[in-house]
Amino acid sequence: MFAEMLVSVREKSPIVHNITNYVTVNDCANILLACGASPIMADDIEEAADITSICAALNINIGTLNKNTIPSMFAAGKKANELAHPVLLDPVGAGASLLRTNTAAELVREIKFSVIRGNISEIKALFSGTASTRGVDASELDAISEKNLDEAVKYVKSVAAENDCIIAVTGAIDIVADKEKAYIITNGHPIMSRITGSGCMLSAMITAYIAANPENMLCAAAAAVAAMGLCGEKAKLRMNEKDGNSSFRNYLIDEIFNLTPQALKEGAKYEIR
Amino acid sequence: MFAEMLVSVREKSPIVHNITNYVTVNDCANILLACGASPIMADDIEEAADITSICAALNINIGTLNKNTIPSMFAAGKKANELAHPVLLDPVGAGASLLRTNTAAELVREIKFSVIRGNISEIKALFSGTASTRGVDASELDAISEKNLDEAVKYVKSVAAENDCIIAVTGAIDIVADKEKAYIITNGHPIMSRITGSGCMLSAMITAYIAANPENMLCAAAAAVAAMGLCGEKAKLRMNEKDGNSSFRNYLIDEIFNLTPQALKEGAKYEIR
């Protein structure tokens, strides 16, 4: 099924509206183009809802949020809800400041999200009020491992149930779940945490996948997560001894550009619980 | 003549003031450095005019425009006009939101632009009030082809005449024209639309070219357009089977860095009508 999700992105080339941070915005635009979608970034309140209207989906990322862009997130989110467009939230750094935690929480109250994607610490900070934080990275204390996987799946499903949306928790092991069904995905490579924006890029790409596959968003979100992890593995294999994180970033986007449905089908490592 | 335009950029190394979007700003800075110019970005109203004053030219790009940067565009533009500095407008996404269309239109009314560069949908939205839009990309409905080229050249010349400036419409076929003379340029490669910022980078580079060649801005603008297209072709040739759009972006900037006047002279594909 993952292969079909990718085919659909390439065929429909959805335009994705991004209200996102200025750190990784260029990477988000290029990964959207790489996967077959088309990005537009617009965060002023005077145009946020208008831009959403001409797009197929909305990606809200709270990294470098500020007093000008926060109202735009709400305006665009509400417009997307009106139009029944898929909307994704990436609560970057929830738990690292009250502004981030509270803004993310209010967004969740006011906007109906199709998918919320974060690392485990961000998801815990947002939904359980308890998390360790290491800035924008997940704390080791919260990490999902084989040992606590059953418990983690149960937790993610319960958060999904409470919020009636898909929750994607990404890390060494990824869990993408609605209230009933969880994809557990083990693609990826630790070097992905040595570049900025691997999470932001994934959120942008999930938005493209759910935009192109609105009838099957859980599978689409899982496919995007597997695609990113698989391309991380492939990008790592391409590295020579002189390459570092900057070349890795380029290779990662390149791999997304070149990823075939067949390669995704064969390379995705997941189980369903 | 194109070769001389490039030589002049390298010799004068003009400082270009950019008020531009945060998506592709890093690429704009690096392409300016690659072509031999020097970039400075500054968009606060408190310094916009001051920064313009120490520069040779101004590049106004309305991607991710907002209520803080819009007044700075006007202030810097007026200062540049006072000082008789060349000024370029890139109406990114005109037609995609009222804010963009209206801001671009008001800029055109209040500021004397040397060059306005956009895709055909943006130019039509701005000057004819009619265009299809696909966000920041041109609509296929508006595309310039061999079939409608005569009509398109006439249209671009008429817009140039009405606004007393150079209009650069870029796409598969580029038209760079003032009211009397049009360069029709056919360099380039479709993969250029698979990276973010190829238009923004071109606008920044045109600004450097007209800054260094103020006595011959039409030729300078056309030279920059041909240079970008030619380097796109060369960058594409450098790609191996693992490369994607991210490597292409790097190769494109690299090619601009290494472009010789001789190579530009020999590789430029254009006619004049």
Next chain:
Amino acid sequence: MFAEMLVSVREKSPIVHNITNYVTVNDCANILLACGASPIMADDIEEAADITSICAALNINIGTLNKNTIPSMFAAGKKANELAHPVLLDPVGAGASLLRTNTAAELVREIKFSVIRGNISEIKALFSGTASTRGVDASELDAISEKNLDEAVKYVKSVAAENDCIIAVTGAIDIVADKEKAYIITNGHPIMSRITGSGCMLSAMITAYIAANPENMLCAAAAAVAAMGLCGEKAKLRMNEKDGNSSFRNYLIDEIFNLTPQALKEGAKYEIR
């Protein structure tokens, strides 16, 4: 000693709070990850002090400063001072506009900086009220050379003494000094000035080095400067005839990623005066 400074960054992996410009912010994040630290960017007044509190050090860079981010620089700086966190100032473009010069001067009056890093024109504009300016680049008139080196070292030490901090003046020859001791570092390559952000990246990296080595900040700052210059040399050696400034930027970050303590020890070119 330089080797130990790097080892400490890798072992402690300090989180660095950056309030920085949107031009080079992605490069700053990736260079911090490359050297072993962890970046977080946050510039809204509502969270600036909170984010500083969970970090080990603060990097304030005034490129693309604006009326929203300037108050955040003061708030975060004061909080960092309260918590005795190292704080670095990069006065990008001081001398190019009154806003930049005055903001940098007021920051220096209100915040206790551990390190101030700029090119010679920026440092002169900020502390001596006299400098030539070429936008964000140093003017050739101000350049430090073998001829005026003694005088320059004396000047940098005097500025360090007056401000009770470490001053890092970088260019073809770098001087990193407190009131008593100056490291004169001659690593580097001219191509480093052909990418945007080599100064910003260095400032971010110095912040990580002083965060990890608070008991020996002069040596730590000098080590970061030598590391950046050395990696610039190594990145240049990696370039083939098709590579330009974009590939150079990637190679530079890659070299920081792969730099070993041993290579830094052997490759650093410096003397102490």
